[in-house]
Structure formats: C-alpha cells, structure tokens
Amino acid sequence: MFNFLFYIILFFVVVLQSSILPKIELFGVFLNLSLLSLVFLSFYLKDRKRVILSALFLGALLDIFSSMPFGIFTFIFLIISSLITFLLNSFMPRDNLFILISLLFFATILYYVLFFVFVNLLSIFDATNYKISFNINTLKLAFFEYLYELLFLFLLLPLRRFL
Amino acid sequence: MIQKKKKSTFFNLAVAIVLLLVFLMLSFSNQKVKNLFFSLTEAPKSAILNVGDFFSSGFKIVFSLKDIIKENSELKEKNRDLIQKTIKLEDIKKENDLLRSQLSLKDRSEFNLLETKIISFDPNNLSDFVTINRGEADGVRKDMPVILPGNILLGKVFDVYPNYAKVMLITDNNNKVNVKSFFQKEEDRKNYSGVLNGYFGKSLFMDFIEKRTLVFQGDMIVTSGLDGTYPANLIVGYVDIIEDKDDAVFKQAYLTPSFLPISSNLAFVILDY
Numbered sequence: 405m406f407n408f409l410f411y412i413i414l415f416f417v418v419v420l421q422s423s424i425l426p427k428i429e430l431f432g433v434f435l436n437l438s439l440l441s442l443v444f445l446s447f448y449l450k451d452r453k454r455v456i457l458s459a460l461f462l463g464a465l466l467d468i469f470s471s472m473p474f475g476i477f478t479f480i481f482l483i484i485s486s487l488i489t490f491l492l493n494s495f496m497p498r499d500n501l502f503i504l505i506s507l508l509f510f511a512t513i514l515y516y517v518l519f520f521v522f523v524n525l526l527s528i529f530d531a532t533n534y535k536i537s538f539n540i541n542t543l544k545l546a547f548f549e550y551l552y553e554l555l556f557l558f559l560l561l562p563l564r565r566f567l
Numbered sequence: 568m569i570q571k572k573k574k575s576t577f578f579n580l581a582v583a584i585v586l587l588l589v590f591l592m593l594s595f596s597n598q599k600v601k602n603l604f605f606s607l608t609e610a611p612k613s614a615i616l617n618v619g620d621f622f623s624s625g626f627k628i629v630f631s632l633k634d635i636i637k638e639n640s641e642l643k644e645k646n647r648d649l650i651q652k653t654i655k656l657e658d659i660k661k662e663n664d665l666l667r668s669q670l671s672l673k674d675r676s677e678f679n680l681l682e683t684k685i686i687s688f689d690p691n692n693l694s695d696f697v698t699i700n701r702g703e704a705d706g707v708r709k710d711m712p713v714i715l716p717g718n719i720l721l722g723k724v725f726d727v728y729p730n731y732a733k734v735m736l737i738t739d740n741n742n743k744v745n746v747k748s749f750f751q752k753e754e755d756r757k758n759y760s761g762v763l764n765g766y767f768g769k770s771l772f773m774d775f776i777e778k779r780t781l782v783f784q785g786d787m788i789v790t791s792g793l794d795g796t797y798p799a800n801l802i803v804g805y806v807d808i809i810e811d812k813d814d815a816v817f818k819q820a821y822l823t824p825s826f827l828p829i830s831s832n833l834a835f836v837i838l839d840y
Binding site: 418419420421422423424426427429431432433434436438466469470471472477516519520534535536537541542544545549 | 688692726733735766770828
C-alpha cells in the first residue's frame with residue numbers, strides 16, 4: 405500500500421511540475437519539484453533500490469511530458485541519484501542539513517550541465533533539431549532554480565519521518 | 568557481505584538492461600506512447616490548472632487593486648483614442664472593399680483558426696514548450712503558428728502527435744521570429760525591423776535593428792511575415808530595454824512578451840493564412 409501511494413505521489417509531483425508550477429515563476433524560473441524530490445529521497449531513503457526506482461520513475465515521466473528526445477531525464481536522474489547515494493555511502497553523514505543543501509546545489513548544477521551535454525549530443529546525431537547554449541544566463545537560471553528549490557526544501561523536511 | 572555486493576551489482580545490471588530495452592522500445596513508438604500519456608493525464612492536469620488559475624486570479628485581484636485602478640483610467644483614455652481610430656478605419660475599409668471588388672481581388676480577411684486548449688507546460692526551465700489538445704487528426708502540422716485570443720503570438724508547432732501537439736513558445740531560445748515595429752499613433756520616426764528570439768527569464772531579445780532608427784521603450788513589436796512561418800501583424804511584445812553600443816553594427820532591444828502571463832488556457836492554431 406505504501407509503495408503504491410509513494411509512486412502516486414511521485415506521479416503527482418511530475419503532473420504538478422508540468423501544469424501549475426510553470427505558472428508560478430520567480431525571475432522567469434519555476435520550481436523543479438521532481439529534482440528537489442529526487443535529492444530529498446536520495447538523501448533520506450536508505451533503501452538504494454527504491455532510490456534508483458524513484459529516479460527511473462520520475463525521469464521516465466518527465467521524459468514523457470517533455471519535448472526532448474526520450475531518455476534524457478531518466479539518464480540525468482539516474483546519474484544524479486547514483487552520485488548522491490555513492491557520496492553518502494562513501495564518506496558523507498546523512499544527518500547533516502548543510503550536506504543536503506550542498507548536495508542540492510551540486511545536483512542542480514549537474515542537472516543543467518548534463519541536460520546541455522545530452523541535448524547537444526543528440527542534436528549532433530540528428531535525434532533532435534533542438535539545441536541549448538550554455539552561458540552565464542544558463543548559470544543564472546540554475547542559481548535561481550536552486551534558490552527556489554532551497555525555499556521549498558525546508559517545507560519538505562518534516563516529511564522525512566515518513567521515509 | 569560479498570554476497571550482498573554481488574546482489575547489488577546484479578540489481579544495477581538488471582535495471583540498466585531493462586532501461587535499455589524500454590528506451591529501444593519507446594524510441595520506435597515514441598509518438599504513440601506520449602500521446603497515450605497525454606490523454607491519460609489530461610483530466611488531472613486540466614483540473615490542477617483550473618484550480619491554480621482560480622486561486623492565482625483571486626490573489627492577483629487582491630494584491631493589484633491599486634494597479635487596476637490606474638490601469639482602468641489608462642484604458643479609458645486608450646479607448647477614446649481607439650474609438651476615433653475605428654471611425655477612421657471604417658471609412659478606409661469601405662473604400663478598400665470597393666476598390667478590391669473593382670479589381671476582383673480575393674478578400675484578405677481572417678485566418679483559418681483551430682480552437683485548442685493548453686493542457687500542460689514543459690517540465691524544465693531550459694526549454695519553453697506547451698502541449699495543446701489538438702494533433703495530427705485535427706489537421707495540425709509542424710511549424711503552424713499558434714496564437715492567443717487577440718492575435719497575440721504564442722509560438723509554433725514543434726512536434727505533432729495523433730491527438731496532441733507540442734508548441735515551441737517565442738520565448739524559447741531556438742525560436743526565431745522576423746519582427747517589425749508598429750506605431751499605435753502617427754509618428755514621424757521610421758518603422759524598424761529585426762529578428763528576435765527567446766532570452767533568459769521569459770523575455771525576448773531583438774537583434775539586427777538598423778542603427779539610425781529611433782527605438783523607444785514601450786514600442787509595440789509585431790511579426791513582419793518575412794520568415795514565412797508567421798503571418799504578418801501578430802502582436803509579439805513591447806520594447807523594454809534598448810541597447811545601443813557605439814562599437815556595434817546594429818541596435819538591440821529586450822522585449823516583454825505579450826502572451827505572458829497566460830491567464831486563459833485557450834489558444835488557436837492558424838491552419839491557413
């Protein structure tokens with residue numbers, strides 16, 4: 405039952421991100437709730453399999469709703485969640501809020517870099533005719549998105565006891 | 568311990584293989600899968616959008632009451648100007664119709680529009696797309712222009728599915744539009760034109776404006792129709808910041824797009840113009 409509810413919530417995270425959240429913008433940027441959820445789950449969920457499955461689920465749903473070629477978000481989310489779990493299992497403590505905040509920053513930047521790399525790589529192989537430039541404005545976007553996520557992270561924190 | 572590690576490696580490998588197979592399968596039927604998911608999620612998304620619109624419009628009214636009063640008086644003034652203009656235009660139209668009938672020219676009236684609803688937005692900040700609930704079955708084709716009520720340009724069709732279509736907004740960096748100025752009042756200065764594309768934070772960047780032309784803040788920018796994708800005279804936005812560097816060959820300007828904020832989910836695909 406918990407499993408079912410868990411994935412239903414993740415499904416609604418993506419539905420919210422593709423419906424109402426883009427209408428609530430700050431500095432032209434909206435909240436990336438699925439990335440925030442992924443970092444949150446990777447940090448607090450101890451079951452590694454569930455983290456990977458959540459990354460796959462969120463990523464695949466984003467791929468379905470986005471205009472980019474299929475697979476981009478799934479791979480990005482898989483890479484981000486794997487890296488976070490690896491870092492946490494290797495040397496980072498899980499009970500430090502500062503580490504969660506730093507990991508969120510790292511994940512947001514990585515998300516933008518990987519998105520840029522994958523989209524442009526696919527455009528080289530003619531899988532898409534869409535291109536993305538990476539410049540100071542992209543970094544600005546990433547920074548504002550991070551601030552937005554940080555704001556909502558504190559709202560998510562009480563939910564950690566359900567995990 | 569070793570057994571546990573082996574188990575974990577096996578799990579990762581299994582996930583990777585399944586993923587690869589799913590991607591291979593989906594890449595062949597990408598359009599159909601996406602179409603199916605759009606239809607499955609259309610109802611919850613529409614409900615969320617409607618609830619969100621209801622609350623946001625309520626909040627907006629409360630917080631912008633002062634601006635509304637100011638805007639109201641400005642609109643009244645504009646309305647007076649427009650009434651005068653309409654009377655003038657009515658005469659010109661009559662004359663034009665008469666001349667057209669004498670020259671046996673085809674009526675150059677409205678576009679052939681297809682009503683549609685915006686059902687979702689792209690879930691990331693690096694690209695600007697919306698999904699509409701009309702697709703190939705309704706006659707929607709790639710690169711068809713999409714507008715909002717009031718001839719406000721929204722973007723062009725980027726991807727078509729059987730019953731849905733993805734629209735690339737004009738605020739997307741990859742969307743280039745040929746535009747020109749449109750002066751609402753009679754002015755001495757010359758009209759100017761340029762090319763615009765999306766810019767950081769949902770604004771527009773207009774480039775290649777002739778150096779000697781006069782560009783003012785608040786100038787209305789419309790499509791020129793030169794690119795062959797968009798018909799002429801669709802409203803694009805208003806000039807916000809002007810850049811005129813001494814060493815640059817052209818002037819540049821940053822625009823506020825007219826389609827923002829998207830308050831209603833109603834849009835139209837221009838099937839023919």
